[in-house]
Amino acid sequence: MLAWLVFAAMYVLHQDVWFWRAARPLVFGFLPLGLAYHAAYTIAVSLMLAWLVKHRWPSHLD
Amino acid sequence: MLPAVVVFLYLAAVLSIGLVARSTTHRGDAEDYFLAGRSLGPAVFLLSLFGANMTAFSILGASGHAFANGIVTYGLMASSSALIIPLSLFTIGTRLWALGKRHGFMTPVQMFRDRWECGHIGTVIFIVQAILLVPYIVIAVMGGGTTLAAVSNGLVPFWVGGAIVSLVVMGYVFLGGMRGTAWVNTFQTMLFLSFGAIAVAVIGTSMGGFRQAMESMLASPSSAPLLTRERVSPLYFFSYTFIPLSSIAFPHIGIFCLTARRLGHFRKTIVLYPICMIAIWLPSVFLGVIANQAADVPAVAAKIEARATLAAEGATLSAERRDDLRRQASGDDVILKLVEGYAPVWLASLLGAAVMAAVMASDSQILALSTMFTEDVFTFYRGTARFGQAVQVQTGRLFVVLLTVVAYLIALEMPQSIFDLATQYAFAGYSSLAPLLVAALFWRGSTKWGALAVTVWTAAAVAAIAILQSIVPAPSSGAATAVLSVGSLDVITRSAAGTMVLGLLPVVPMTMISALLMIVVSRMTPSSQPGAATLARYFGT
Numbered sequence: 034m035l036a037w038l039v040f041a042a043m044y045v046l047h048q049d050v051w052f053w054r055a056a057r058p059l060v061f062g063f064l065p066l067g068l069a070y071h072a073a074y075t076i077a078v079s080l081m082l083a084w085l086v087k088h089r090w091p092s093h094l095d
Numbered sequence: 096m097l098p099a100v101v102v103f104l105y106l107a108a109v110l111s112i113g114l115v116a117r118s119t120t121h122r123g124d125a126e127d128y129f130l131a132g133r134s135l136g137p138a139v140f141l142l143s144l145f146g147a148n149m150t151a152f153s154i155l156g157a158s159g160h161a162f163a164n165g166i167v168t169y170g171l172m173a174s175s176s177a178l179i180i181p182l183s184l185f186t187i188g189t190r191l192w193a194l195g196k197r198h199g200f201m202t203p204v205q206m207f208r209d210r211w212e213c214g215h216i217g218t219v220i221f222i223v224q225a226i227l228l229v230p231y232i233v234i235a236v237m238g239g240g241t242t243l244a245a246v247s248n249g250l251v252p253f254w255v256g257g258a259i260v261s262l263v264v265m266g267y268v269f270l271g272g273m274r275g276t277a278w279v280n281t282f283q284t285m286l287f288l289s290f291g292a293i294a295v296a297v298i299g300t301s302m303g304g305f306r307q308a309m310e311s312m313l314a315s316p317s318s319a320p321l322l323t324r325e326r327v328s329p330l331y332f333f334s335y336t337f338i339p340l341s342s343i344a345f346p347h348i349g350i351f352c353l354t355a356r357r358l359g360h361f362r363k364t365i366v367l368y369p370i371c372m373i374a375i376w377l378p379s380v381f382l383g384v385i386a387n388q389a390a391d392v393p394a395v396a397a398k399i400e401a402r403a404t405l406a407a408e409g410a411t412l413s414a415e416r417r418d419d420l421r422r423q424a425s426g427d428d429v430i431l432k433l434v435e436g437y438a439p440v441w442l443a444s445l446l447g448a449a450v451m452a453a454v455m456a457s458d459s460q461i462l463a464l465s466t467m468f469t470e471d472v473f474t475f476y477r478g479t480a481r482f483g484q485a486v487q488v489q490t491g492r493l494f495v496v497l498l499t500v501v502a503y504l505i506a507l508e509m510p511q512s513i514f515d516l517a518t519q520y521a522f523a524g525y526s527s528l529a530p531l532l533v534a535a536l537f538w539r540g541s542t543k544w545g546a547l548a549v550t551v552w553t554a555a556a557v558a559a560i561a562i563l564q565s566i567v568p569a570p571s572s573g574a575a576t577a578v579l580s581v582g583s584l585d586v587i588t589r590s591a592a593g594t595m596v597l598g599l600l601p602v603v604p605m606t607m608i609s610a611l612l613m614i615v616v617s618r619m620t621p622s623s624q625p626g627a628a629t630l631a632r633y634f635g636t
Contacts, residue, residue, distance in 0.1 A: 044178070047175060048329065053325060054323050056323050057313070059309055059310075062305075062309075063304070063305035063308075063309045064381075065166050065323070067170070067323060067324055068166040068169055068322075068380070068381070068384075071170045072169070072377055074174050075173065075177045076369070076370070076373065078174070078369045079177075082181050082182075082366050083366045086362045086366055092358075094192070095357075095358045
């Protein structure tokens with residue numbers, strides 16, 4: 034159940050309507066906000082997957 | 096001349112990989128040839144699986160899309176894939192691996208036949224999967240011919256370039272089978288991963304840093320919207336999250352899942368997949384966007400000018416002139432032009448090899464089709480039982496040759512636009528087939544008739560969209576035109592980007608209707624559920 038909630042939260046976070054029309058501030062001086070957000074989001078997905086792999090691994094399949 | 100030399104060296108390198116892979120083949124049976132003996136280690140499994148998912152679009156198309164549409168490209172295609180693809184590997188890929196190991200499956204169709212106790216319905220699934228896969232192979236031949244002609248400044252004509260690329264891909268797939276394909280994919284992925292960061296660093300230095308270029312883009316009303324997502328609707332953005340569902344339903348990805356030596360190899364692949372995505376897509380998208388400030392590169396300036404003319408005068412121009420301007424404004428080669436304009440010749444040469452790697456990404460599809468043909472048709476219809484495994488492997492190799500020759504001949508004769516369209520909707524088609532895997536692995540109540548309904552619906556929907564788009568041309572201006580309306584509601588619209596259903600990409604209704612059909616038809620045919628022994632194999636007692 035927790036895994037599904039985490040997935041749902043990540044899915045909602047992908048649909049970032051809150052930064053739809055914002056380009057500023059430019060992160061590191063050159064990355065538009067929306068692009069920087071999705072780059073950070075991609076790293077957050079990797080962390081979420083690391084949690085999933087550690088705590089919800091289907092070891093019964095092995 | 097140097098770029099051509101580097102590209103030919105690259106081609107020689109991948110062919111050598113195929114030769115080495117053949118020399119390390121131990122058993123020579125079907126499992127060894129088609130699945131590398133289910134023995135791939137964690138690094139090769141990650142990089143080759145990732146490479147198999149990356150098409151030519153990942154480097155060239157992503158930059159081109161970003162050049163025209165801005166930063167939205169990353170959210171549409173990269174971050175959504177970074178979430179959905181590893182999760183589908185976690186939930187579906189691991190189960191495919193376990194079933195393959197336990198029951199000896201080598202293709203998804205073998206699993207479907209066993210799971211639903213069906214024969215010819217599996218053949219129908221095979222046919223639809225194969226039809227959706229072939230256009231990628233044709234596109235790769237065309238891309239290879241075009242790239243070799245471009246890097247040799249026309250010295251190598253299209254038909255020779257296409258033939259060389261076809262022979263090289265056919266060579267290492269023929270010789271090395273899955274092992275050769277996986278090693279070449281690993282090599283290609285390493286090339287992609289290193290290219291992005293180098294290109295950003297070199298181009299950034301040549302442009303005097305990106306900060307000033309970004310400020311200039313923000314100051315211009317024509318380019319500022321490229322740095323936000325205001326030109327696309329949230330519904331359109333949402334639609335794109337359905338596209339990565341196609342990944343696990345592609346037969347070559349499903350088959351790749353069977354090649355890992357241990358289940359644990361999926362762990363690193365799942366966790367690192369998003370990191371690989373960011374390493375390849377962020378530079379590609381960023382460079383595509385920043386190319387809008389590269390007006391000092393003549394080829395890029397010509398693209399920007401063509402796009403501006405289209406926007407200002409599109410409605411008043413003749414259809415031929417509009418098509419001509421669209422071709423000029425196309426951003427598919429914008430990253431090539433950017434590198435030519437700003438980077439030293441050695442980097443341009445490396446890029447040529449990276450582009451070649453991208454357009455040659457059809458290897459795993461060719462091998463998958465060969466595996467499917469030999470397992471799902473040849474073996475299923477008693478070929479292996481009658482002639483033995485050695486003949487089965489030779490049949491697979493023969494199929495690789497035949498497929499490559501046919502793809503090459505088609506590439507010489509037919510216009511690329513047809514195949515661009517086909518690949519555009521193949522993703523939607525495979526997303527629509529994803530409910531097959533979900534139902535087979537997670538729903539005891541699913542039946543073969545539900546599977547057949549999903550397959551037939553997918554084929555019909557893809558064909559209907561292709562026919563619609565060939566009958567109803569894209570509108571000349573940016574606005575979408577209604578094709579089917581109910582009252583004041585536009586149900587189906589046609590825009591320059593394609594077809595929309597209630598403001599959504601067709602992939603959304605296609606996938607949802609597929610899932611619905613699986614549920615409804617399976618519930619209507621409970622007597623067709625497999626026997627208790629079969630269900631126990633998949634779900635326990």
